[in-house]
Amino acid sequence: MLNESSRLDRAFQALADPARRGMLARLASGPATVSELALPLAMSLPAVLQHLQALEGSGLIRSEKKGRVRTCRLNPGVLSTAEQWLVDRRSEWEVRHDRFEEYVMELKDKENDDD
């Protein structure tokens, strides 16, 4: 079974590499073949393949082979799962922070009462 936590592990892990983020950025503008994805990268093709496996293993992309060319495309679902995790944390923090600001305001109001 692939629980939510290990899905996020894989997704963030996949995102933690500039070559892979480059591939995702490329794929955001449309499907691409393995060679096209490899073109801007200064590494061997097997290395590219390994990055693609990481991306596909995390569910960030999917790919299919037709003849001898494999076409990759972005899979936006996992992208937004990761995004949502970050949004949730940040918004929880912001709520707390707003409350703190309120509290500071209250203190200032009381100070003013004392004048």
Added chain:
Amino acid sequence: MLNESSRLDRAFQALADPARRGMLARLASGPATVSELALPLAMSLPAVLQHLQALEGSGLIRSEKKGRVRTCRLNPGVLSTAEQWLVDRRSEWEVRHDRFEEYVMELKDKENDDD
């Protein structure tokens, strides 16, 4: 120099571990000491320290020591930098996808014209 790409490397790398995400989730609800962060984790204190170093090194948290207790708190800036990267990719994809949907709609309209 710490460029944007390697900042994202570190941030996503830090996010790719359930223990560290747990710590961030805890810190989203307010500051905490090292021991408090360690409490729910089934690992030694030095291991916890190493995770905290990863988090602080990525800029996701900051911490300060007072007496013998170190207090950690969330640093929301890097969180939203990572979030923004994901949002940008997803929204670019969505724009393209919407255009494709439009295109499909157009095709269907033409089909209907032929009926």
Added chain:
DNA sequence: AATTTAGTTAAGTGTATGCTTAACTGTCTT
């Protein structure tokens, strides 16, 4: 049929990561 193209597999290497235990440094409590 021979060659080029597109991708794949296998094996090896160096570095990074995630953990451990043991020993240690300050700070607070009694």
Added chain:
DNA sequence: AAGACAGTTAAGCATACACTTAACTAAATT
């Protein structure tokens, strides 16, 4: 002053990661 508490440092170990080269498969071209 003695001990407990909160955290830290150092060293070691096993696994995972990012790459490489060499050898290979299968599809398209000439």
